[in-house]
Amino acid sequence: MKSRSRLASQIVGAGMAMVAAFCPVSAICQVMTLEEDLSTEQIAPTGPALPQPAAPVPETPAVPVQPRADISLELIPPATSPEEPFIPEGGYQPDLVQDAENEILFGPEPAEDLATDADRVTTEPGPMWFFGEWLGNLLSMGSSGDPDSKDRFRMSLNLRAGYDSNVLASSVDVIGSAFSSLTGGVAYFIGSQRFEFSLQASGGITLYQTRPGGRSDYNGQLAFGGFYRFTRRLTLNASVDVAYLSQPDPEVIGGVSSFQGDYIVSNIAFDVSYLVTPTITVRPGYRLSAIQYVDEPVNQASGFNSQTFSLALEWLARPATTLTAEYRYNPVTYNLEGEGSEGHILTAGFTQSFSPKLEWELEGGAEYRLIQNPFQNATTTYLGPFLESALTYQFAPASELTGRLRYGTEPSGTGGVTIRQTLRSTLGVVHSFSGRLSLDVGVGYEHSFYNQPDVLVDYTQLYYFGYANARYRVNNTISLTLGYSYTAVEVSVGNGNYTRGVTTLGFELSF
Numbered sequence: 001m002k003s004r005s006r007l008a009s010q011i012v013g014a015g016m017a018m019v020a021a022f023c024p025v026s027a028i029c030q031v032m033t034l035e036e037d038l039s040t041e042q043i044a045p046t047g048p049a050l051p052q053p054a055a056p057v058p059e060t061p062a063v064p065v066q067p068r069a070d071i072s073l074e075l076i077p078p079a080t081s082p083e084e085p086f087i088p089e090g091g092y093q094p095d096l097v098q099d100a101e102n103e104i105l106f107g108p109e110p111a112e113d114l115a116t117d118a119d120r121v122t123t124e125p126g127p128m129w130f131f132g133e134w135l136g137n138l139l140s141m142g143s144s145g146d147p148d149s150k151d152r153f154r155m156s157l158n159l160r161a162g163y164d165s166n167v168l169a170s171s172v173d174v175i176g177s178a179f180s181s182l183t184g185g186v187a188y189f190i191g192s193q194r195f196e197f198s199l200q201a202s203g204g205i206t207l208y209q210t211r212p213g214g215r216s217d218y219n220g221q222l223a224f225g226g227f228y229r230f231t232r233r234l235t236l237n238a239s240v241d242v243a244y245l246s247q248p249d250p251e252v253i254g255g256v257s258s259f260q261g262d263y264i265v266s267n268i269a270f271d272v273s274y275l276v277t278p279t280i281t282v283r284p285g286y287r288l289s290a291i292q293y294v295d296e297p298v299n300q301a302s303g304f305n306s307q308t309f310s311l312a313l314e315w316l317a318r319p320a321t322t323l324t325a326e327y328r329y330n331p332v333t334y335n336l337e338g339e340g341s342e343g344h345i346l347t348a349g350f351t352q353s354f355s356p357k358l359e360w361e362l363e364g365g366a367e368y369r370l371i372q373n374p375f376q377n378a379t380t381t382y383l384g385p386f387l388e389s390a391l392t393y394q395f396a397p398a399s400e401l402t403g404r405l406r407y408g409t410e411p412s413g414t415g416g417v418t419i420r421q422t423l424r425s426t427l428g429v430v431h432s433f434s435g436r437l438s439l440d441v442g443v444g445y446e447h448s449f450y451n452q453p454d455v456l457v458d459y460t461q462l463y464y465f466g467y468a469n470a471r472y473r474v475n476n477t478i479s480l481t482l483g484y485s486y487t488a489v490e491v492s493v494g495n496g497n498y499t500r501g502v503t504t505l506g507f508e509l510s511f
Contacts, residue, residue, distance in 0.1 A: 152190055155511055158183040158204070160481070162504035167211045169248055169259060169489075171498040181206040183219075197226035206246075217246035218262070238270035250446060250463045250489070251424075254291050254304060254411035257463060257489045258496065261295040271310075279316040286310070291413070301415030303335040320353040324363065332411055334418070341418050343369040343409065345386050357394045363387070367408055371418050382409065384421065398432035412450060422448045440469040462490040481506035 161180045168175055183204030190197050203220035225239030243265045250257045252265055271285030290305035312326040330343035347365030354360070367386040372379055389405040404426045412420040428442030446463040469483040487500040 152188060154187045156185045156187075157509045158185070158506060159508075160504050160506035162502060164208070164500070164502050166498060166500040167208055168213075169257065169487075169498055169500055171495045174498070175211065177211050178209045179206055191226075194229045195226070196228075197224070199224040218244065219246060220244040233275040235273045236270065237273070239268075241267045251444070251465070252291070253289065253422075254306065254413050256302075256413040257461065260298050260302065261293055263291055263293045266290045266292075271312075281314040281316075283312040283314065284310065285312070291411075300335050302413060304332060304411045306330065306332045306411055322351040324349045324351065326363065332418075334411075336415060339372055339416070339418055341369050341371045341409075343367060345408070347386060347388075349388075359392050361388075361390045363389070369409055369419065373418070382419065384409070396432070398438070399430060401427075401429050403427045414450070417450055420448045420450045422446060436473045438471050438473075440467075440471075442467055457493065459491065459493040461492070461496070462488075464488040477509060477511050479508040479510065481508060 159180075159182055161178070163176065163178050165176045166174050167177045167179075181204055183202055185200065185202035188199040201220075201222045204218075206217040206219070208215045208217075221241070221243040223239070223241040225237075225241075227235055227237045229235045244262065245265060246262050248257055248259055249255045255265075267287070267289050269285070269287040271283050273281055273283045275281050285308075287308040287310070288305065289308075290303075292303045293299035308328050308330045310326060310328045312324060315323045317323050325348045326346075328343070328345040328347075330345060331340070332343070333340045345365065345367045347363040349361070349363035351359065351361045364385070364387045367382070367384055369382040370379055371382060386408040387405065388408075389403075391401075391403040393401040395401060404424070406422075406424045408422070409419045410422050412418065414420075424444075424446050426442060426444040428440070430438065430440045432438040443466045444464070446461075448461045448463070449458070450460070451458045465485065465487045467483065467485040469481065472480045474480065481504070483502075483504045483506070485502045488498075490497050
């Protein structure tokens, strides 16, 4: 009996323990179900809330921490954004590329430099107007050696043969003739980040098979230019280009479209650029352009020299945008007594780098000029617009498109007429199809208006030209060239109209 009663009591105790263990879980389940139902019906529950038992937290045995001698614990401050450089209300960015280059050349910039590594850009302000213009003419000489060569000194010998459809550039009694020419040239270049110098010289003779008044033409050219940086702020730029020519060339400012005999064209230019602040540059400059004829009577009537004193101000408004303002004083003096003019030109513009390959320069403003009348001994005035524009696009490593536009007064090149108002426009493309074959193509248009009160009737002259030159490089020494040029001149009075086509086939040695 004792064993049965003991067994019964154990069974009852186990049952009560199971009930005690089950009842809390069941109660919790019922309350949660009720709250969910009430929440679904959006009715606030009534009655006291049942207590929620906390979830048991298992004990984690303590692990002893061994300190490491190779680690020093320090408090790390929260990361903060870098302080941005101060930018004036107008907005500007310094010339960071130039500053970085100056730091390499001349040491650290004073505290005035606002640049940081994160702000560095790949563009520079626009090229110098004066130096860039004449250096471009200097590098365009066909007999200057291999322009793609990395050698500092090059020599060239160019033999050409061709046909000229109008050797006298005449509208009547047009005479065509075959011709041959021999030209030699040297080119030298040396440069670094602080100093650069280039020199080119060429000379030659052209023989015509049939041409009245002389069968030979002599031509020559000497050109050099470069720059020198005295300090991080002060740079001198200079160029000289002197050419001895026989054929008329209306593309030369002050040049003529008809034969006047042999003549010398001189262009000298230099300017000094001074960096006042990281964004402001002052650039005073001087240019001299002159045409002198070998025939003294012609030189006395049409020879002249034109000087230009200029002061330019450049402001780097943005990393790729430079705003410019310039004043030019331009006296023109003729060999003919009593003939000349004084011009005052004021312009504003910009140089915009749309990308490392595309750049546009524009200057526009007004021109005021006092004109001396050589025959009436009187002075008249001229007031008109002035414009200069240049676009450069390097669409491939060895290919470039250039466009230029200019409107303003210039020496007339005609005795007794002091000035002419001329619009000049050119568009050219140089493209290298491969390492051996390249093509140079261009077109141009000029419109000149001659207006000299009390001297002659006003008249206009239109000038059209186009050219295409192909070069095939056999090797680094030998090149074959093929070219064609076309010229058309239309004059509103007289018999100055004519057309002229020149075809050439050449063989060039460059070493």
